[in-house]
Amino acid sequence: MTQPPPDSLSPGASPAATGLKGLLASCWLAVRGSTEDLATGPVDRAFLLLSVPMVLEMVMESIFALVDVLFVSRLGADAIATVGLTEAVLTLFRTVPLGLAVAATALVSRRIGQKDAERAASTAVQALGLGLALSVPLALAGCLFARPLLLALGAAPGVVTHGLGYARLMLGGFPIIMLLFLISAILRGAGDAATSMRALWLANSVNIVLAPLFIFGLGPIPALGVTGAAVATTVGRSTGVLYQVYRLLQGSGRLELRRRHLRVELSTLRSLLKLSGGAILQSLLGMSSWLVLMRIVATFGSTALAGYTLAMRILLFAQQPSWGLSHAAGTLVGQSLGAGDTVRAERAAWRASFYTLGFLGVVAVGFLVFAEPLIHRFTSEPEVALHAVRCLRIVSCSLALYAFVTVLPHAFNGAGDTTTPTVVNALFSWGLQLPLAYVLCHPLGWGPTGAFVAIAITYGALGLTSAALFRRGGWKLRHI
Secondary structure (H helix, E strand, O other): OOOOOOOOOOOOOOOOOOOHHHHHHHHHHHHHOOOOOOOOOOHHHHHHHHHHHHHHHHHHHHHHHHHHHHHHHHHOHHHHHHHHHHHHHHHHHOHHHHHHHHHHHHHHHHHHHOOOHHHHHHHHHHHHHHHHHHHHHHHHHHHHOHHHHHHHOOOOHHHHHHHHHHHHHHHHOHHHHHHHHHHHHHHHHOOOHHHHHHHHHHHHHHHHHHHHHHHHOEOOEOOOOHHHHHHHHHHHHHHHHHHHHHHHHHOOOOOOOOHHHOOOOHHHHHHHHHHHHHHHHHHHHHHHHHHHHHHHHHOOOHHHHHHHHHHHHHHHHHHHHHHHHHHHHHHHHHHHHHOOOHHHHHHHHHHHHHHHHHHHHHHHHHHHHHHHHHHOOOOOOHHHHHHHHHHHHHHHOOOOOHHHHHHHHHHHHHOOOOHHHHHHHHHHHHHHHHHHHHHHHOOOOOOHHHHHHHHHHHHHHHHHHHHHHHHHOHHHHOOO
8 A cells, every 4th residue: 555646736836836835825725715626637736625624624623522521521520421421322313414424425526526516406405305304303302312311321310410401402403413414515525615614613613602601601691501511502503504504505606506406306315315324324333332332431430431521522623634634535536436537536535544644643642642731621630530541542542543444434435335334333343342342341350441442452453454445446336
């Protein structure tokens, strides 16, 4: 496996144009929004125009998650555990929008690569209608069964007492999460990463401003505690969705939705369901395993669960830029295959993988060195900090190899091959991570540390396997 030869940042670029000035100009163009054809031409140019806004989008999303924990952590271990357990349930629910997002990105990017903007717009409308139809029943179920869901995940009585309002509001706002995920995926598939970025920045900025107001109160605004975090999050996400819808209807980007697209297309719905079914199962297998893992950690008490939640939130924060690179890779693979260029599709995936490997390698070293002072910025409880530092350092040992886990499943999915990453997820999540975590935690008596070690081992094994399977190239033969 070798890194493909470099290509220029722009067609016919001179050495001066590819210098720092040209790079900064291209980055600024990416943030403003480029209308260039990303399905052809140099990979580096297209990758830069897509990845810069996607990385910025993911950075803001990670700040969003980190800000919530930073404010909520001041309310104590039960409040942190409430956020962690509710996020675990939402993670399970999110398998649906994530699966639909994979299908929408694959189909929209393929149609854009084929220069068929009309079919791309029709696909977007079908995906949005399907998403709403699926999200409303899940939201109602979440509101009605919030208490038993928290108890099933091992929540202590104090967590349920203080966190039930938070859980009900977060789960009840699931249709907003569906739309935010799905419209972002559609925009990315069309190559309009800048609009997707601006929507997330708007949503998260609103949340950052409102979170301390609703959590701690100010003037006439009452202190709602952990429930206030849910209010701020829901208002912020709703603002982002309104902006996304406005931009889609305005039609000033790469994708224009018009009244003529508001019709049911059974063939497109079948394609969406076929692709999203595999992607939903893929996400469900991976995310449900994290729920079981959290249940294993929860058996050691709220402090262990709080420490695990803090560490994984910080890891998520660090990984978000790499998710931006992976989304860019998925879009480029789909558009390149739509244009009939399999070589370019493969080059884009490997290029994104190696960039991500380098980035996560640097992050891992930083966490190994600075884990303790970093964790103490978020909690003053010694036992919570002990578990969080240990988790952060252990998982960081294999974080660099997680680059392949981050990027290559998106490349498979962008090509329309949802089967391979689904099978791999099943084998490693349920066949390796969970049995290993249980054995290390309980029979061997390692406590919560056993779960952290299981995560690290699974990261490494899954990354190497994903790289080997992608290199075989069966994904190039998929037609959607």
